[in-house]
Amino acid sequence: MNRFRKPAPAKPTGAYNLIIAARFRELRQLVPALHLKMTVMIILGILTGFLEMVGITFLVSLVFLLGQQGPVSGSGAAWLPAFFGSIDLSLSKPVLIGILVGSILLRIFLGCANALIASAINHRISDRVRDRLYAKVLTIPFQRFQDYERSDLINVIATESYAVSSAHANLVRLGVNFGTIVIFGIGMLVMAWPIALLGLAFGFIHNFALGLFAGAYRRLGASALAAVEALTQLSWTTLQTLKAVKSFGLEPRHQQLFEALSRDVGQTWRKSDRMGAMTSLLSEVLTFGVILTIILSSEFLPVDFKAALSATILLYRLQPHIKGFDSQILSLYEMEASLQNVLALLSEKDDTKQTSKGQPVTRLADAIVFHDVSFAYERANAAAVSHLNFSIRAGETTALTGPSGSGKTTILNMILDLTRPTQGRITVDGGDLATIDRSSWLQLLSVSGQDVELMEGTVLDNIRFRRDISEDDIRWAADMACATEFIEELPYGFDEWLGDEAIRLSGGQRQRIGLARALAGRPQILLLDEATSALDEDTEMRVFAAMKEDAGRTLIVVSHRPAVARLMKNRIDLRPPSPTSRLG
Numbered sequence: 174m175n176r177f178r179k180p181a182p183a184k185p186t187g188a189y190n191l192i193i194a195a196r197f198r199e200l201r202q203l204v205p206a207l208h209l210k211m212t213v214m215i216i217l218g219i220l221t222g223f224l225e226m227v228g229i230t231f232l233v234s235l236v237f238l239l240g241q242q243g244p245v246s247g248s249g250a251a252w253l254p255a256f257f258g259s260i261d262l263s264l265s266k267p268v269l270i271g272i273l274v275g276s277i278l279l280r281i282f283l284g285c286a287n288a289l290i291a292s293a294i295n296h297r298i299s300d301r302v303r304d305r306l307y308a309k310v311l312t313i314p315f316q317r318f319q320d321y322e323r324s325d326l327i328n329v330i331a332t333e334s335y336a337v338s339s340a341h342a343n344l345v346r347l348g349v350n351f352g353t354i355v356i357f358g359i360g361m362l363v364m365a366w367p368i369a370l371l372g373l374a375f376g377f378i379h380n381f382a383l384g385l386f387a388g389a390y391r392r393l394g395a396s397a398l399a400a401v402e403a404l405t406q407l408s409w410t411t412l413q414t415l416k417a418v419k420s421f422g423l424e425p426r427h428q429q430l431f432e433a434l435s436r437d438v439g440q441t442w443r444k445s446d447r448m449g450a451m452t453s454l455l456s457e458v459l460t461f462g463v464i465l466t467i468i469l470s471s472e473f474l475p476v477d478f479k480a481a482l483s484a485t486i487l488l489y490r491l492q493p494h495i496k497g498f499d500s501q502i503l504s505l506y507e508m509e510a511s512l513q514n515v516l517a518l519l520s521e522k523d524d525t526k527q528t529s530k531g532q533p534v535t536r537l538a539d540a541i542v543f544h545d546v547s548f549a550y551e552r553a554n555a556a557a558v559s560h561l562n563f564s565i566r567a568g569e570t571t572a573l574t575g576p577s578g579s580g581k582t583t584i585l586n587m588i589l590d591l592t593r594p595t596q597g598r599i600t601v602d603g604g605d606l607a608t609i610d611r612s613s614w615l616q617l618l619s620v621s622g623q624d625v626e627l628m629e630g631t632v633l634d635n636i637r638f639r640r641d642i643s644e645d646d647i648r649w650a651a652d653m654a655c656a657t658e659f660i661e662e663l664p665y666g667f668d669e670w671l672g673d674e675a676i677r678l679s680g681g682q683r684q685r686i687g688l689a690r691a692l693a694g695r696p697q698i699l700l701l702d703e704a705t706s707a708l709d710e711d712t713e714m715r716v717f718a719a720m721k722e723d724a725g726r727t728l729i730v731v732s733h734r735p736a737v738a739r740l741m742k743n744r745i746d747l748r749p750p751s752p753t754s755r756l757g
């Protein structure tokens with residue numbers, strides 16, 4: 174679990190009515206129009222339960238009717254279900270059969286409709302939550318994003334997001350089961366109150382027994398989640414560092430670790446299944462116990478036989494609803510950790526600049542100026558850069574030099590508006606960057622770095638990078654970056670499939686694809702952060718010569734190579750003890 178995420182509360186939230194309230198509160202934050210959806214589905218579900226009760230009681234009456242000796246005669250009252258008592262309703266046999274068949278058919282229809290509605294609503298909830306989580310990852314401040322483990326984020330978006338629709342479905346089923354239990358209970362009370370009282374006593378014992386499992390389920394949910402997270406993290410880092418793993422001969426060690434973690438995951442699920450089987454057994458035993466009590470004491474109970482039979486069958490049919498109620502309550506405990514993770518990510522604050530509109534810019538006419546700018550990363554002991562004062566002139570080339578860790582990348586990140594000064598301000602043609610519309614500003618900029626983040630796709634896809642850029646511009650950019658020469662050597666040229674790691678490409682080739690990507694949008698301002706460090710000197714010089722010919726671009730280059738810095742007109746040097754700047 175990422176150390177910056179909210180941990181699940183350590184102590185159980187308490188009795189299960191509190192856990193229902195807690196899940197409901199969480200869902201209210203996550204699902205719009207929750208009440209309406211739940212109410213409709215619960216009413217439909219309860220109606221289905223009611224029809225089940227009608228079907229059972231009318232079936233018992235029909236069995237009595239069919240078992241009658243001799244020709245059928247007399248009023249229909251004798252054939253009515255027990256809860257009508259001695260009310261004399263003159264219903265004919267076909268009417269009774271009609272009610273029975275009608276209630277069964279209607280129950281089947283409502284059950285099916287409810288299942289379809291539930292499926293549609295649950296999928297919609299999952300879709301929306303996934304979309305919101307993904308959007309959140311894109312809108313939290315970049316610095317905050319860096320605090321998260323990538324594997325945790327993937328887990329939350331792809332797996333834990335389903336806990337929301339599961340919690341919704343569980344609460345609905347819980348409402349339906351509770352409603353059905355109440356209706357069956359009322360039916361039993363009207364037909365045979367002593368049996369209803371026995372059922373009630375059974376209910377209390379049952380709830381008490383269920384409460385004994387709550388804490389264990391809650392812990393199980395949290396440990397299952399931790400086990401899955403650890404497994405995903407190991408898989409993710411193994412894939413990320415496979416070359417190093419192989420180079421150090423660590424395959425057996427990784428395999429061992431994976432098997433141990435995988436066993437942990439399996440064990441938690443097996444434990445969950447075992448506990449599910451135990452609670453189910455408990456519920457079966459208690460139901461059997463109460464039915465046995467009824468049978469053994471039937472002689473002494475002041476209840477008519479038909480009513481006793483109907484009530485006992487109802488009690489028996491109540492059992493799946495009680496079992497469902499149990500497992501839903503326990504699942505609500507189990508899914509607490511996942512819901513907390515989803516909520517923790519969704520409650521992250523958005524990057525306000527990204528979501529608000531500012532002053533649009535169409536071009537850089539004069540200069541980007543740093544006015545006494547300092548920046549400190551959160552939780553860092555010292556500032557990454559302090560009291561910077563310099564100008565970057567439009568249309569000119571500038572080298573940003575200084576020792577490792579002196580803050581060059583931090584400066585580029587501030588120009589890219591990924592991070593903002595903690596002190597001082599940056600102006601663009603006199604206007605504060607903080608008030609400038611971020612997306613219009615980024616239209617003017619492009620960046621390429623030492624490590625190129627390639628994605629699954631062809632060379633063309635990687636240069637285009639999901640932007641609306643013509644193939645002509647892509648080929649032009651590849652020429653500028655001296656990339657065409659090696660791309661055309663590939664079996665499928667620009668259509669060659671690279672995959673996200675592009676292992677068949679050399680470091681310098683990857684950097685040239687990154688450079689072509691940055692150039693393809695024909696940016697007015699180009700930031701290069703050690704973007705040609707893996708190129709041989711000759712190719713590097715050819716790249717810069719080509720870019721110099723394409724005049725008018727503002728170029729800011731971070732490089733440790735003096736030859737590259739010398740090619741630039743201006744130089745900003747970040748040397749300790751105090752960062753100084755000078756304009757060449």
Ligand SMILES: Nc1ncnc2c1ncn2[C@@H]1O[C@H](COP(=O)(O)OP(=O)(O)OP(=O)(O)O)[C@@H](O)[C@H]1O
Binds near residue numbers: 557577579581
């Ligand atoms: N996300 C971060 N959180 C905390 N500190 C950071 C973070 N990124 C960078 N730093 C710190 O800020 C300082 C400046 O880092 P920066 O990457 O800007 O230096 P640099 O000059 O680009 O280094 P290099 O030449 O090695 O790439 C360093 O001390 C670094 O450890």
